[in-house]
Amino acid sequence: MDRGSRTREVTGLIILVLAIFLVLQSFPTYLAVAASQVYVASWDGPIDPGAQDFVASSISDARSIGATTFILVLNTFGGIRTRSTW
Secondary structure (H helix, E strand, C coil): CCHHHHHHHHHHHHHHHHHHHHHHHHHHHHHHHHHCCEEEEEEECCCCHHHHHHHHHHHHHHHHCCCCEEEEEEECCCCCCCHHHC
C-alpha cells in the first residue's frame, strides 16, 4: 500500500466520522422540539390594565395545555399615554 492511498483512506474515514457526528448532532434538537409544547401569545396595543389580564390569562392557558415554553410577543409603544406625556 503506497502512501497516497493510505492518506486517501484516512481522509475518507475522517470525513465519514465527521458526517456521522453532524447527523447525530441534529437529533437531540429535533427530539427536544418535538417533546415540548410552545405557547405564543401576542399583544398589540398599549400596556394598560387590560394587558396584565391578557398576560395572566395567557399564562393560565399555556399551563392548562401543558406548554413547556411561553413566548409573549409585544407590539406596543410602552405605557399608558396621558396628556402630560404628549
